[in-house]
Amino acid sequence: MKKLSARRRHPLAALVVLLLALAATGGLYAAFAPASKAQADDTAQSLAIDEGKKLYAVGCASCHGTGGQGTSDGPSLVGVGAAAVDFQVGTGRMPAATSQGAQVPSKKVIYTQAEIDQLAAFISSLGAGPSVPTDAEYGPEGADIAKGGELFRTNCAQCHNFTGKGGALTKGKYAPTLEGVDPKHIYEAMQTGPQNMPSFPDTTLSEQNKKDIIAYLHAVNSDETNNPGGLELGGLGPVSEGLFAWIFGLGALIAVAVWVAARTAKAKKS
Amino acid sequence: MSTNENTESNESRDRGKAPAGERIADWADGRLGIYSLAKANMRKIFPDHWSFMLGxxxxxxxxxxxxxxxxxxxxxxxxxxxxxxxxxxxxxxxxxxxxxxxxxxxxxxxxxxxxxxxxxxxxxxxxxxxxxxxxxxxxxxxxxxxxxxxxxxxxxxxxxxxxxxxxxxxxxxxxxxxxxxxxxxxxxxxxxxxxxxxxxxxxxxxxxxxxxxxxxxxxxxxxxxxxxxxxxxxxxxxxxxxxxxxxxxxxxxxxxxxxxxxxxxxxxxxxxxxxxxxxxxxxxxxxxxxxxxxxxxxxxxxxxxxxxxxxxxxxxxxxxxxxxxxxGWEINIWGHTLVLGVFIPLVLFGVLLAILALYPFIESWVTGDKREHHILDRPRNAPTRTALGVAWVTMYMIMLVGGGNDLWATHLHLSINSITWFVRIFFIAGPVIAYVVTKRICLGLQRRDRDKVLHGRETGTIKRLPHGEFIEIHEPLSQEQLHTLTAHEQYEPAAIGAAVDDNGVERKVKGKEKLRAKISGAYFGEDQQIPKPTAEEYKEITSGHGHH
CATH class of the missing domain: 1.20.810.10 (Cytochrome Bc1 Complex; Chain C)
Structure with missing residues (x-):
């Protein structure tokens, strides 16, 4: 102690104190910051809900009702969860056009992801529902592609075709192609069952199952898919193959036949 | 080819050892008789036309x-x-x-x-x-x-x-x-x-x-x-x-x-x-x-x-x-199910193919023609056959559309139900429309051929006569073209034979005979084909009365 007090007027003492103070402040900040951040998040959440409510009032309320209770033009959104909002708005399906065909198509997305999150926060505040999945849930790590293929053929191919090229449903409705669809949106679609699609909650298709299916789709129906046989012809099966055989196969052969027949040995030049 | 030439040259040449090719050919001929086979078939003639190469x-x-x-x-x-x-x-x-x-x-x-x-x-x-x-x-x-x-x-x-x-x-x-x-x-x-x-x-x-x-x-x-x-x-x-x-x-x-x-x-x-x-x-x-x-x-x-x-x-x-x-019709009788929704298509499958198989026999029965035919018809000159063929193909194509109804729906943004109804209606109506339209087109083409034979080809050259009338110059066809356009035969519709025989005894006209006369009328009756121009008509028109 004596030593310390003896040096308290040392020219470098102020510097040492300053360093100690800085270290203490930094350490304290490091120790308490998460707590204070969580504190701040709560307000961000309520802020998001507020912002979402405003966005909702402008873009959604005319069909889904001012409180999300639904009207004759749109279903209730109580309990659909953030995942449904993220899917519907994130793929551009919502807001729907005032007059649409048999089914709401995916369109240009008109909200930013931040706005979508705010809308999702507001909707999930109306009632508990599936939340937006994280990258760990739909990412490729630990996925079994072959298992995903089997699950896809069992649960999805009836409407979406063997490799997710899409297919027709009744009266102009359709199962859309899954090519180029964000894995997050595929996950959310399975979770929430948009439009004509049945929902596959975790009790039906576990988180791992969904991950497998997404990995399978990525393997067979994405930019990175390798078609060993050449042109895929839409991946639609025998109809497009038959058309191709007729037009390019037989067509080319008939053209060749015409060419061969036109070049004949002639007894006399005409 | 080589065998023929070799046998010819063989006679003029002194009897040395024959070339290897000839010896091989001789060897084979002694065992397989290829010379006579080749002689009979090597000069077999095949006409040239691209459509003969489809086979x-x-x-x-x-x-x-x-x-x-x-x-x-x-x-x-x-x-x-x-x-x-x-x-x-x-x-x-x-x-x-x-x-x-x-x-x-x-x-x-x-x-x-x-x-x-x-x-x-x-x-x-x-x-x-x-x-x-x-x-x-x-x-x-x-x-x-x-x-x-x-x-x-x-x-x-x-x-x-x-x-x-x-x-x-x-x-x-x-x-x-x-x-x-x-x-x-x-x-x-x-x-x-x-x-x-x-x-x-x-x-x-x-x-x-x-x-x-x-x-x-x-x-x-x-x-x-x-x-x-x-x-x-x-x-x-x-x-x-x-x-x-x-x-x-x-x-x-x-x-x-x-x-x-x-x-x-x-x-x-x-x-x-x-x-x-x-x-x-x-x-x-x-x-x-x-x-x-x-x-x-x-x-x-x-x-x-x-x-x-x-x-x-x-x-x-x-x-x-x-x-x-x-x-998807089905009938349940005494605990047994008859799935008409599947069974009727199965029957139609057979019937549509059988029609194809039997058509030559049906046509020869209708025409009553027992002669050999080695000259092909131009489709327009057999309008009813052509129309029936197009009707069959139309039906086939409509069925193909039905078979791919889901892809039509997704790719043209249509309702699959509407497509199915379209196919149901046009499975019946399509062939009928195709028949009528094809027949009209064939008859139109026959008329055009007739016109070309009698009046020549339209040259597109317009001439103004001294009194101011405009006429288009028609160029007469060559002899070859005239022959080609008038080479086809035209059948008379089959008539029901006299109802009374030589002895005045009334005979019963069979239903089959009546049916045949009726079908024959549809094939070759009035307005079912355009009479091809006769030599007399041609002479009369081209004998120089001044008009084209």
Missing amino acids: EICLYSFIIIILTGVYLTLFFHPSMNEVEYHGSYVPLQGQLMSEAFSSTLHISFDVRGGLLIRQIHHWAALIFLAGMFVHMMRVFFTGAFRKPREINWLFGFLLFVLGMFTGFTGYSLPDDLLSGTGVRFTQGAILSMPIVGTYISMFLFGGEFPGHDFVARFYSIHILLLPGIMLGLVVGHLILVFYHKHTQFAGPGKSNKNVVGMPLLPVYMAKAGGFFFLVFGVIGVIAGIAQINPIWAMGPYRPDQVSTGAQPDWYMGFAEGLIRFMP
Whole structure:
């Protein structure tokens, strides 16, 4: 102690104190910051809900009702969860056009992801529902592609075709192609069952199952898919193959036949 | 070629040792009689026309199918034993599948050239069937099926139908999810047959579907039974073409008693041989650039799985269409179900093909013509036949649309229900409309031919006469063109014979006779064909009365 007090007027003492103070402040900040951040998040959440409510009032309320209770033009959104909002708005399906065909198509997305999150926060505040999945849930790590293929053929191919090229449903409705669809949106679609699609909650298709299916789709129906046989012809099966055989196969052969027949040995030049 | 020249030069030359080629030919002639065979056939004449080469496309693709098929049999295991896949296609690793499916994956990914051969085999099959279809239409619309070629028409018809079933059995062999769905579909059609259906199904599949037998059974049918019969039919078909000699279109110097064209050797043989390689080349290129039946994408067959867009190859598409647009009717009698929704399409399937087979006999009955025909008709000069043919093709195409109704719906953004109703209506109305329209077009073309013969070709040159009238100059046709346009025969409608015979005894006019007169009237009656210009008409018009 004596030593310390003896040096308290040392020219470098102020510097040492300053360093100690800085270290203490930094350490304290490091120790308490998460707590204070969580504190701040709560307000961000309520802020998001507020912002979402405003966005909702402008873009959604005319069909889904001012409180999300639904009207004759749109279903209730109580309990659909953030995942449904993220899917519907994130793929551009919502807001729907005032007059649409048999089914709401995916369109240009008109909200930013931040706005979508705010809308999702507001909707999930109306009632508990599936939340937006994280990258760990739909990412490729630990996925079994072959298992995903089997699950896809069992649960999805009836409407979406063997490799997710899409297919027709009744009266102009359709199962859309899954090519180029964000894995997050595929996950959310399975979770929430948009439009004509049945929902596959975790009790039906576990988180791992969904991950497998997404990995399978990525393997067979994405930019990175390798078609060993050449042109895929839409991946639609025998109809497009038959058309191709007729037009390019037989067509080319008939053209060749015409060419061969036109070049004949002639007894006399005409 | 060389043998002929050699025998000629042989006589003028002193008796040295004959050249090796001649000695070989002599050796073979002593044992096979090739000189007389060659003499009889080498100068066989084949007329030149591109449409006469459609049959060759079929023949060559058939040969390609056999060659590639043999290669595939070396690696394919026709077994339904369950195995776990550990080959090089990652998205199926660890999956349970039949040995048939796994060996097809092996061919596709691990056998050198396997995928290319598989794709050549499959593309060639589609083209073979398409070629036969077009070849058959060529024969139909030009009337080449008339006496003496009715049997050969039946051979060709059988080749087409057997080709369909050979294709179907082959498509089912990999035991993938798509083809398995097709086999299930077929089993459903078999089951819909009253009384015998269940028994046939049990017999065919060795018990309940899918059982453990059908791949091995289809394999025998696909590689042995059906191709064997087809090969025999192809040979018979070609022998008959040689025997009958080829038909030709009417033209100067061409008659019912001659064939104008190129000799088999060397010209035709060279062309045909070259054409084989061209066909092989085109099919090879297509198989090299376009993927067909990617069974790895479809996965192994499991009866509990199904995919949308499950269609058969195109030649079975019309059957798919029949099932898809047929309403799902069924009758329950005394605890038995008659599935009309499937059984009626099955019957229609047979009826539509039978009509095709029987048409030559129907037409010869209507015309009563027992003469041989070696000169082809231009389709316009047989308007009723042409219209009937187009009606049949229209019906076939409508069925194909029905078979792909889901893809029409997704790609044209239409309702599948509307398409199904469209197909239902136009399955009946389409052929009728096609018949009427085709007949009108044929008659219009006949009128145009008549006009050209009598008034010449419109030159487009307008002349102004001194008194101010404008006329278009018509150029008279050449003698050859006149002949070609007027070479066809026109039938008189068959009349019902006198109702009273020579002795004044009334005879009963049979219903069949009345029917024939009625049909004949529809074929050849008034307004059903345009009378072709006669020589007198031509003379009168061209005898220089000043007007064109």
